[in-house]
Amino acid sequence: MALPPGLPVRRAALRLLDAVFRRGETLEQAETAALGDVRKAPDRALAKAIAGETLRWLTDLDNLIDSATKQNLPDDAKARMVLRLMLAQTLRLETPPHAVIATGLPLLAGGPRRLAHGVFAALVKPGRSVLPEAPTLPERVTERWGADKAAAIAPGLAFPPELDLALKDAAETETRAVAMGGVTFGPGHVRLPRGAAVESLADYKAGDWWVQDLAASIPARLLGDGAGRHALDLCAAPGGKTMQLAASGWNVTALDSSKRRLELLKDNLKRTGLKASPVRADALTWEPKHRFDAILIDAPCTATGTCRRHPDVLHRIGKGHVAEMVDLQHSLAAKAAVWLNPGGVLVYAVCSLEAEEGEEQGAWINAELGLAPAPIKAEELPAGLTPTSEGWLRTHPGMLAEQGGLDGFFVGRWKKPL
Secondary structure (H helix, E strand, O other), X not given: OOOOOOHHHHHHHHXXXXXXXXXXXXXXXXXXXXXXXXXXXXXXXXXXXXXXXXHHOHHHHHHHHHHHOOOOOOOOOHHHHHHHHHHHHHHOOOOOHHHHHHHHHHHHOOOOHHHHHHHHHHHOOOOOOOOOOOOOOOHHHHHHHOHHHHHHHHHHHOOOOOEEEEEOOHHHHHHHHHHHOOEOOOOOEEEXXXXXXXXXXXOOOOOOEEEXXXXXXXXXXXXXXXXXXXXXXXXXOOOHHHHHHHHOOOEEEEEEOOHHHHHHHHHHHHHHOOOOEEEEOOOOOOOOOOOEEEEEXXXXXXXXXXXXXXXXXXXXXXXXHHHHHHHHHHHHHHHHHHHEEEEEEEEEEEOOOOOOOOHHHHHHHHHHOOOEEOOOOHHHOXXXXXXXXXXXXXXXXXXXXXXXXXXXXXXXXXXXXX
């Protein structure tokens, strides 16, 4: 008997979710194994979209499922997993219910297909199921962030992010924004609608731009013009910050411990024609041959600030992950303080929404590392963003919501006394 068209894609989406919930993997880590038998790019993209929307709206999908059955379905029950996938397709991706049934129920071969069919049919009756305007965040996330913070962030998670580009030549900003049909929030930035195929965009091969979220581009901007001075990009791969610094005239040492990610950095440098000195090493044991005028630490972190594009972080990250990252961040910041020249500038950043990795780290640097705060100024930031009272920057996905939002980042800046 022939398999329904589209069934392999749904099986792949189910494997992606299984990797997140059972093994704690990221969607990116799970892709190779989960999508192994899905060859076509559009089909792979659909599998990832189904899994992503399921994770994005998981709490609300579960509430709907529970409202339609008195039978207890454990969180990891296959019937619940399949129902989540089915509802996400209909309610978020607008897949017709008959197509969802044809490709969803076969996933439960030998299982409670009748139950799943009945629950799904009840929930997709006209006017029966409506998702809220913003996703309901998992309870443990709300407990960690606090209700007010969670409520402010949630609207920014309703949709995957739009596409931000960083330009090699900031002088071309307005021209490129118009030519590419995008908008700009500041020099060197263009935002395009979500779904744009990156490699088909104008001047991709010419290397005149690279993909980089608006918030992620801010830390390097805060170091200004390099004028040939020496900068260290710590944890540099895949290279967005390195390219920014090189384009701004810095002589950049790009340090990263990952061979694979460092190869991506080298590929990006080659495509853009920008120059830097990649170094593969563990920052905790590496010793530089000279000191630096600027150091940028985009530190390893829980990455909860990327939940717009990586909704799996909402379901994987707990307090233990945060504590582990904090210790590593302390060590990296302490190393960087030693490696700075007198008068040198340190920028510390994390793509995390956790105060322990951001604001509390900023306070620790103030107290422990002998560096003087160099407050961020409003005129250094994209329109609509303002520094905190401490002179730091805190962004989250609910900010600039009408313009398409941005990732969650903490950024602070310090200067080493002469």
